[in-house]
Amino acid sequence: MEEVKQRDQFSYIEKQAQVEDSDAQLVYRTLHEDKNAYAEIVKSYTPIFYSLIKRFSPNKSPETIEDELQEIFIHIYKALPSYQEGNPFYSWAYTIAINWIRSQYRKDRRTKKQKIVTYDEQIGTLQGFQSTDAPEHALLVKEASNLLDQALQNLKQAYREVFILRIIQNLSVSEAAKILKLPEGTVKTYLHRGRQQLRKWLIKHQWYND
Template identity: 30%
Template sequence: MNDFPDGHLVEQAKKGNIDAFTELARRYQERIYQTILWLTRNNLDADDLAQETFMHAFKCIKDFKQRSGFYTWIYRIAVNLTLNFLKKRNREKNKKEALLENFNIEKNPEKANLSPEKQSLRKELRKMLSEAVDSLPLHYRASFILVVFQGLTHYQASQVLRCSENTVSWRMHKARKMLQVKLLPYLEGDGK
């Protein structure tokens, strides 16, 4: 299964092959989880929503026309589910409770080589940057996370978010302007 391309696995999954679908999930699970985690800021919610994303995808895979890549399609499901979840529960208010430092997150490989002082500064910086991203309006945040953290192009992000490339470009610009205002003292200084 590991060597098959996405297209073949999708075809198999459409026929009800659970192993083929699980392989697809294995390939994209990490990126989906991280994207959801960036949006929800809560590991448990991210885990639940990632599971729900793949469950939903398996249920609907027969309707997947393969006009876009599987990853774009699965991203779209994940982002839509997460945005709905956030709107419904208004989780943004409680997001500070469970930040990134918990169970299954692997330690940053760089961290081991840093001195305690630098680790502390790094932690503070991460917190500041995370909070600044969290403060962005939901759709701006989604665009920013997909482009900056997940490395999607504007076109791919527009496919996921079902908007035009121009909208993604505009949201990125506005998000950067907002972040610049929040992080100006840090950006002006050394920051390290």
């Protein structure tokens, strides 16, 4: 079992290294006026950042999200000269994206009340059931997702950010810590507290059986 775990870990590290090498090459080409190179970066990171924006502000239209994506990529492009080769590009780019999203989120909160955060199929992981094609299951997932969305909005912002990066975006503890500029122990603590608060909220609304 330990051998399999070590092999999987090595495979993950190797894959990450390949991604980082590819990103570093694209950054180098972009800085040397290869316009196609940055287009590849945009294509690669668009689904990631699109999802991130939607998690924080699900009430925004696809058109608005597209506009905000452009702003994020403009910020990243302008900051490329400050990128230090050898550092993980994805965490560097993620930091710029999350900081921009935070600023927009605060601005939105001042102008209107935020709605729920879309959580999709991952509610199934927390509730312990698997996805099926049954219509009644789809309705159940939707109802559960709506409840969890509301629960996420009741989390302290720090807990919500950690939860989104760790559980929804599937980043590691070290990756989330680097992006949020928090100690790894704090990330683990926030995730634990966030899960506890979510559980309490779901129990209160008669969804989660403790």
